[in-house]
Amino acid sequence: MSALLSTQALSKHFDGVRALGPVDFRVDPGEIVGIIGPNGSGKTTFFNVVTGFMRPTAGRVFWQGADITGVAAHRRARLGLVRTFQEKMVFPGTSVRENAQLALIQRGMRDLSDAAVAPALDYVGLPLRTLDQQAGDLSWGQCRLLGMALGLVLKPRIVLLDEPFAGLNRIAAALVTTMLRRLKHDGIGGVIVEHEMSLLLPLCDRVVVFANGQILAEGASEEILKRDDVRAAYFGVETLARD
Amino acid sequence: MLSRIAPYLGVIALGGFALLLPQAQLSGQVMSLATGAVIYSIAAAGLGFLWGQSGQLTLAHSSVFGIGAYAAAVGAKHFGLDFVTAFPWSIGLSLVAGALIALPSLRTSGHYFVILTFAVGEVITVIEMRLESITGGVNGITALPGAQTLFGLRIGGRTDYYLVVVGFAVVVFLILLALIRSRWGILLRGMRENEDLSRSLGVNVALHRLIAFALAGAVAGLAGHLYMYFVKSIAPESFTSHLSIIFLLVVLLGGKTFLLGPIIGSVVYVFVPEFLGLSPVRSQIAFGVILVIMILLAPGGLMSLPGRAMARLRARKKTA
Ligand SMILES: Nc1ncnc2c1ncn2[C@@H]1O[C@H](COP(=O)(O)OP(=O)(O)O)[C@@H](O)[C@H]1O
Numbered sequence: 001m002s003a004l005l006s007t008q009a010l011s012k013h014f015d016g017v018r019a020l021g022p023v024d025f026r027v028d029p030g031e032i033v034g035i036i037g038p039n040g041s042g043k044t045t046f047f048n049v050v051t052g053f054m055r056p057t058a059g060r061v062f063w064q065g066a067d068i069t070g071v072a073a074h075r076r077a078r079l080g081l082v083r084t085f086q087e088k089m090v091f092p093g094t095s096v097r098e099n100a101q102l103a104l105i106q107r108g109m110r111d112l113s114d115a116a117v118a119p120a121l122d123y124v125g126l127p128l129r130t131l132d133q134q135a136g137d138l139s140w141g142q143c144r145l146l147g148m149a150l151g152l153v154l155k156p157r158i159v160l161l162d163e164p165f166a167g168l169n170r171i172a173a174a175l176v177t178t179m180l181r182r183l184k185h186d187g188i189g190g191v192i193v194e195h196e197m198s199l200l201l202p203l204c205d206r207v208v209v210f211a212n213g214q215i216l217a218e219g220a221s222e223e224i225l226k227r228d229d230v231r232a233a234y235f236g237v238e239t240l241a242r243d
Numbered sequence: 244m245l246s247r248i249a250p251y252l253g254v255i256a257l258g259g260f261a262l263l264l265p266q267a268q269l270s271g272q273v274m275s276l277a278t279g280a281v282i283y284s285i286a287a288a289g290l291g292f293l294w295g296q297s298g299q300l301t302l303a304h305s306s307v308f309g310i311g312a313y314a315a316a317v318g319a320k321h322f323g324l325d326f327v328t329a330f331p332w333s334i335g336l337s338l339v340a341g342a343l344i345a346l347p348s349l350r351t352s353g354h355y356f357v358i359l360t361f362a363v364g365e366v367i368t369v370i371e372m373r374l375e376s377i378t379g380g381v382n383g384i385t386a387l388p389g390a391q392t393l394f395g396l397r398i399g400g401r402t403d404y405y406l407v408v409v410g411f412a413v414v415v416f417l418i419l420l421a422l423i424r425s426r427w428g429i430l431l432r433g434m435r436e437n438e439d440l441s442r443s444l445g446v447n448v449a450l451h452r453l454i455a456f457a458l459a460g461a462v463a464g465l466a467g468h469l470y471m472y473f474v475k476s477i478a479p480e481s482f483t484s485h486l487s488i489i490f491l492l493v494v495l496l497g498g499k500t501f502l503l504g505p506i507i508g509s510v511v512y513v514f515v516p517e518f519l520g521l522s523p524v525r526s527q528i529a530f531g532v533i534l535v536i537m538i539l540l541a542p543g544g545l546m547s548l549p550g551r552a553m554a555r556l557r558a559r560k561k562t563a
């Protein structure tokens with residue numbers, strides 16, 4: 001079976017300094033892969049290059065075996081390769097309703113009524129009473145949920161989620177966890193970048209460890225933490241980065 | 244249902260009110276000022292749409308306005324076109340010009356892009372000066388409407404032409420209103436609010452930006468055409484970036500996210516100095532001061548004031 005999404009020796013340099021690569025990576029249809037790694041290890045850059053927001057310095061990106069390295073970001077989204085953002089997750093200056101309507105339009109829906117918007121918010125557990133609020137006035141956690149709802153409206157084959165738990169309290173994190181389990185159930189593939197391993201590991205079929213822009217290790221969730229090199233790289237740098 | 248058509252009825256009612264203005268037996272000078280204000284409001288509405296909805300700014304808007312005016316004048320002088328038959332040219336050329344101005348935005352954005360539009364505007368002015376055989380160079384070009392009429396209204400008549408201009412304004416504002424409330428309007432505001440997120444949802448940002456610029460250009464060109472038949476004589480200096488700045492300020496004064504913002508902005512811009520009897524220099528200063536106050540106290544523009552007042556009242560009621 002060919003991979004849904006894969007990369008071949010993918011790398012990205014900024015001003016000659018390597019931030020990523022070379023990375024060989026693959027996700028199969030419906031598979032959920034976690035990416036862990038310390039700050040600055042190239043996780044977001046990897047997302048940017050894979051989704052077409054940045055041009056790779058070298059290497060290729062494949063979608064169902066076809067080379068999409070030169071394909072524009074918005075076209076990749078239409079293929080079913082959808083991402084979320086770490087920081088700017090929503091359209092802050094418009095209502096939650098209009099945020100969702102935009103995604104519905106992109107999904108090709110004719111009906112933009114509240115009845116059509118509701119399932120999108122329901123899916124991520126965002127209350128309907130937020131419809132009239134400016135998206136920028138939502139709490140950080142609600143922004144996260146809305147950001148994910150927008151991507152999921154497109155019915156992607158795979159979503160790339162950049163730190164979906166960052167900055168969330170326990171309740172919001174629980175909502176995100178529920179939503180991610182639902183993804184799995186609905187056969188939507190995922191790549192999830194996350195620091196919080198206790199949240200990440202139970203959700204993933206497989207975990208990939210990034211360090212210095214490269215894949216340090218990968219394996220089943222329960223195996224990966226047992227490896228000494230992973231613990232050294234991850235926890236070693238992590239403790240430094242945290243303070 | 245009513246809430247759906249209410250805004251359209253509002254535009255039509257405002258237009259109807261404007262059409263009644265001549266009944267008030269105003270002086271010829273006031274009618275001329277009113278005509279100018281309406282023409283400015285159309286041009287500014289094109290910029291307001293672009294800026295307020297898609298978040299893009301251009302300093303070449305006056306140049307595109309000028310292209311519409313030149314198309315009307317050159318059409319009349321060299322090609323035997325009249326007020327009506329010149330429209331495809333004035334609107335078409337300014338639409339293309341608007342789109343061309345957007346092209347650099349595919350490679351650059353933000354401040355750099357705005358500076359680039361300024362440069363493009365200057366180039367257009369130079370071209371107008373150099374193409375002497377067609378444009379009359381620095382001396383400009385004169386074209387008189389003669390005895391032309393539209394729906395029985397004399398293009399050359401002061402009051403009649405005011406009515407014609409208001410009619411065009413109503414049509415333009417209705418179209419812009421429909422676009423603001425359309426699916427496309429939602430996409431444009433998305434691009435304004437978060438370009439990357441728009442792309443990640445599959446929006447072809449470059450294409451929609453190009454179309455928005457083309458539309459703003461077409462509206463400016465239409466206004467330029469109306470302007471030409473109003474002043475009857477134009478020159479390159481009429482359309483320098485100074486005028487772009489005025490359009491920008493008019494939009495800002497009224498409120499850039501409000502459809503009717505440019506109308507209020509233009510009326511204030513044209514009439515306030517007149518009523519206060521200010522000299523051109525003093526009126527520039529006065530306008531500058533008004534703007535500074537506006538930006539500091541009501542950055543959403545004059546149109547945002549009622550909403551803000553309501554919100555304040557509501558808040559006061561809650562605490563009371
Ligand atoms: N746009 C950019 N320009 C220059 N350097 C960048 C840019 N984006 C990321 N980097 C650098 O690339 C490295 C990887 O960053 P990033 O991918 O954001 O890491 P992570 O998401 O794993 O924390 C960092 O050293 C960062 O400073």
Ligand SMILES: [Mg+2]
Pocket residue numbers: 043044045086162
């Ligand atoms: Mg990151």
